[in-house]
Amino acid sequence: xxxxxxxxxxxxxxxxxxxxxxxxxxxxxxxxxxxxxxxxxxxxxxxxxxxxxxxxxxxxxxxxxxxxxxxxxxxxxxxxxxxxxxxxxxxxxxxxxxxxxxxxxxxxxxxxxxxxxxxxxxxxxxxxxxxxxxxxxxxxxxxx
Amino acid sequence: xxxxxxxxxxxxxxxxxxxxxxxxxxxxxxxxxxxxxxxxxxxxxxxxxxxxxxxxxxxxxxxxxxxxxxxxxxxxxxxxxxxxxxxxxxxxxxxxxxxxxxxxxxxxxxxxxxxxxxxxxxxxxxxxxxxxxxxxxxxxxxxxxxx
Numbered sequence: 001x002x003x004x005x006x007x008x009x010x011x012x013x014x015x016x017x018x019x020x021x022x023x024x025x026x027x028x029x030x031x032x033x034x035x036x037x038x039x040x041x042x043x044x045x046x047x048x049x050x051x052x053x054x055x056x057x058x059x060x061x062x063x064x065x066x067x068x069x070x071x072x073x074x075x076x077x078x079x080x081x082x083x084x085x086x087x088x089x090x091x092x093x094x095x096x097x098x099x100x101x102x103x104x105x106x107x108x109x110x111x112x113x114x115x116x117x118x119x120x121x122x123x124x125x126x127x128x129x130x131x132x133x134x135x136x137x138x139x140x141x142x143x144x
Numbered sequence: 145x146x147x148x149x150x151x152x153x154x155x156x157x158x159x160x161x162x163x164x165x166x167x168x169x170x171x172x173x174x175x176x177x178x179x180x181x182x183x184x185x186x187x188x189x190x191x192x193x194x195x196x197x198x199x200x201x202x203x204x205x206x207x208x209x210x211x212x213x214x215x216x217x218x219x220x221x222x223x224x225x226x227x228x229x230x231x232x233x234x235x236x237x238x239x240x241x242x243x244x245x246x247x248x249x250x251x252x253x254x255x256x257x258x259x260x261x262x263x264x265x266x267x268x269x270x271x272x273x274x275x276x277x278x279x280x281x282x283x284x285x286x287x288x289x290x291x
Contacts, residue, residue, distance in 0.1 A: 016176070024174060031171040032203050036222060048223045048286070058226035059202045063175035066199040070177060076236050079198045083230035131228075 001074040004105070004138040007112050013100035016068045020056045022092050028060040039092070055089035061118045061126050062086075065098045066134075069116060072100070073136040080111060085131035087124075094120055100134065110140040147252050147259040147285055151218045155248040156211050160270060161204035163241040165191055171200050196237035202229070204245055205265040205279035211247045212263065212283075218249075220261075220285065227260065227282040234275040242270040250280070257287045 022040065029035050034057055037044035045054045062084045070076050090096060096118045104113040114136065117129035165186065172178040177197040181189050206229075212220040250262040264280045 018176060027170075027174045031167070031174045033207060036224075038222075038225075050225060059199065059206065059229065060175065062229060063171075063177070063197065063199040063202070066197060067172075067175050067177035070195075070197060076195050076198050079233065079236075081230065081232040082198055083228070085228045086226055089225065 001078050001139045004110050004140050007105055009102050011102045013068055013072050016098040018064045019095045025056050025092050028057055050089055051091055054092040056092055058086040061090055065116055065118050068098050069134045078137045080135040080137055083133050085128040087128040090126045110138045112136045112138055147219050148217055149252045151249050152252050158244050158246040161243045163237055163239055165239045168196050172197055191239035194239045201231050201277050201279055223286045225284050227284045230280045232278045244268045244270050259285045
């Protein structure tokens, strides 16, 4: 668990990169139970996908981002809430850059609010940093 | 085909979900959340010490086949994308939890060629009825039903 006194506004999560290849997307389909053909069937995706091709689950991007937040927080028990706005789909075979930044520290509640994001190699947003947040509980230390 | 706006406010029958160690491991591995505890011998590392990723909640709260797509009055189809998602935790998820999930439709907004549906799932602990997590999802259904 992170200590309240150690967290400053503007602090960033260590940057993570994840390559979302077809195998990972298929494994996510199995792990999550979301078998929508958009994620693995190129012929189906050609007809209905916003990109014209197969796309990764939005929740795979958020799951990867949540893992980065959880690591920073010191465990899932310190993650109070997550919210994400999926700005655009992540094409299968793309690499995501995942990040977060402390926007606010509430000393009374001992929580930090982070903006969180996932972007493609060209910098375009998959998870929109303006509308995506994580709230993490901090250790208030001697303040009780 | 558009969604039926009269379904706003509809609550679906609650269903239960049991958080199992192997499913958590599978999920943690693919989302980059695996720790040594996930692959450990259960005789050495008890269930209580296996971290459940927060977004594991998607596994049971986004079960669209058993909710939206099983509702003949809603008109849901598979030409859709996920627009947004939130989870608010009252407590962390734990291996062994038996959870009661109650989905309901919060809103349906129709735009040209698409319907934006918001639904929430209230999740409580079957053992004591205490709140565990509330999930809210926004799903965009495109009218052009190529699916």
